Amino acid sequence: MNVEFADRVKRLPPYLFAEIEKIIKEKKAQGVDLISLSIGDPDLPPPPFVIASLKKEVADLKNHNYSFSQGEPDFRHAVAKWYKKRFHVDLSSEEVIALMGSKEGLANIARAFVNAGDRVLVPDPSYPVYNNGGTILNDGIPVAMPLLQENGFKPDFGAIHPEKVKMLFLNYPNNPTSAIVDTKFLKEAVEFARENNIILCYDNAYSEVTFGGYKAPSVLEVDGAMDVAIEFHSLSKTFNMTGDRIAFAVGNKQLISGLTKVKSQIDSGPPVYTQKVAVKALAAYTSREAPEFLKNNNQILQERRDLLVETLCKIGYKCEKPKATFYVWVNCKGDSMKFATKLLDAGVAVTPGIGFGKYGEGYARITFTQPKERIKEACDRIANAL
Numbered sequence: 001m002n003v004e005f006a007d008r009v010k011r012l013p014p015y016l017f018a019e020i021e022k023i024i025k026e027k028k029a030q031g032v033d034l035i036s037l038s039i040g041d042p043d044l045p046p047p048p049f050v051i052a053s054l055k056k057e058v059a060d061l062k063n064h065n066y067s068f069s070q071g072e073p074d075f076r077h078a079v080a081k082w083y084k085k086r087f088h089v090d091l092s093s094e095e096v097i098a099l100m101g102s103k104e105g106l107a108n109i110a111r112a113f114v115n116a117g118d119r120v121l122v123p124d125p126s127y128p129v130y131n132n133g134g135t136i137l138n139d140g141i142p143v144a145m146p147l148l149q150e151n152g153f154k155p156d157f158g159a160i161h162p163e164k165v166k167m168l169f170l171n172y173p174n175n176p177t178s179a180i181v182d183t184k185f186l187k188e189a190v191e192f193a194r195e196n197n198i199i200l201c202y203d204n205a206y207s208e209v210t211f212g213g214y215k216a217p218s219v220l221e222v223d224g225a226m227d228v229a230i231e232f233h234s235l236s237k238t239f240n241m242t243g244d245r246i247a248f249a250v251g252n253k254q255l256i257s258g259l260t261k262v263k264s265q266i267d268s269g270p271p272v273y274t275q276k277v278a279v280k281a282l283a284a285y286t287s288r289e290a291p292e293f294l295k296n297n298n299q300i301l302q303e304r305r306d307l308l309v310e311t312l313c314k315i316g317y318k319c320e321k322p323k324a325t326f327y328v329w330v331n332c333k334g335d336s337m338k339f340a341t342k343l344l345d346a347g348v349a350v351t352p353g354i355g356f357g358k359y360g361e362g363y364a365r366i367t368f369t370q371p372k373e374r375i376k377e378a379c380d381r382i383a384n385a386l
């Protein structure tokens with residue numbers, strides 16, 4: 001049979017992470033001791049109370065039937081309660097949807113609202129799903145918003161032509177630049193979206209991975225955001241549960257109902273047991289403050305961050321200690337693919353900035369999701385190679 005991919009699939013750029021994973025696998029199969037600082041998947045385990053709850057809920061035979069497309073009522077209630085505690089934002093259960101990871105939510109929201117030929121504003125560099133799974137696979141036209149270092153890696157709304165723009169993606173704390181924003185910027189974003197009738201999709205997946213007392217805001221804290229915005233969160237990074245696929249989106253009721261409509265035609269809700277575990281995990285927050293587990297987790301990440309940044313600075317690669325995420329975005333002084341290849345040959349995998357968009361060229365993303373000894377070893381290899 002002569003099968004041909006659909007045009008929208010042919011339009012997809014190569015998924016760099018998949019390519020990198022392939023190279024890593026090949027190198028490992030050859031017996032190379034490669035240190036992978038390229039994929040944003042925490043090495044630290046979920047907290048013990050999450051594992052205990054998972055065991056209990058999996059063993060309950062009532063938890064193995066289909067769940068509601070929008071998520072179980074208890075789960076949505078727990079998310080609303082968490083929002084109140086964490087961000088002081090009031091939500092009803094209708095303003096919450098459960099997701100099987102925020103990645104599918106970010107792609108499916110575009111399927112619900114973007115028509116063929118609609119323009120979608122995508123940060124560049126960015127997490128590739130906004131451009132690919134979200135926009136291209138829904139026949140939208142991605143329009144890059146450059147995130148430049150001199151602007152603190154924030155888009156310049158004044159420079160954007162809003163004609164035929166249906167949707168805008170933003171993500172802070174940011175992957176890959178690890179930039180953060182304050183509520184003043186979020187007000188500007190909401191104002192821009194309201195003035196131009198644009199759906200604002202705010203990806204807050206890293207809101208809880210922060211350092212030195214920094215608290216990431218929610219876009220829903222801004223007056224008027226509920227008119228235009230939907231915000232995405234995930235238990236993946238907050239509770240080290242990337243493989244458990246449990247996340248949620250909250251915000252404008254119409255946007256939530258559009259996403260529910262699409263998802264109910266494609267999948268069912270996440271497993272009941274993961275939703276029950278998520279209820280327990282979110283309840284660990286008793287106030288705006290992170291629970292003890294998370295503070296310890298972030299402390300471990302912070303020590304690794306310091307080691308990595310201090311080494312890079314020492315060998316002449318200027319970068320700052322990020323206030324959030326587990327990524328260092330380093331100016332690699334030239335071709336990012338060459339830089340990554342050089343480090344790969346030295347036994348360290350990092351992600352070339354070009355993989356996140358044209359404006360990512362000249363940078364590399366280095367993750368600190370490996371134990372401190374491995375980061376130290378990687379630092380030695382990097383210092384030797386460069």
Ligand SMILES: Cc1ncc(COP(=O)(O)O)c(C=O)c1O
Pocket residue numbers: 040100101102103104127171174175203205233234235236242246247
């Ligand atoms: C910025 C950002 N958003 C969303 C996700 C997706 O996370 P998940 O689908 O595990 O919730 C990731 C994963 O790396 C990410 O970096």
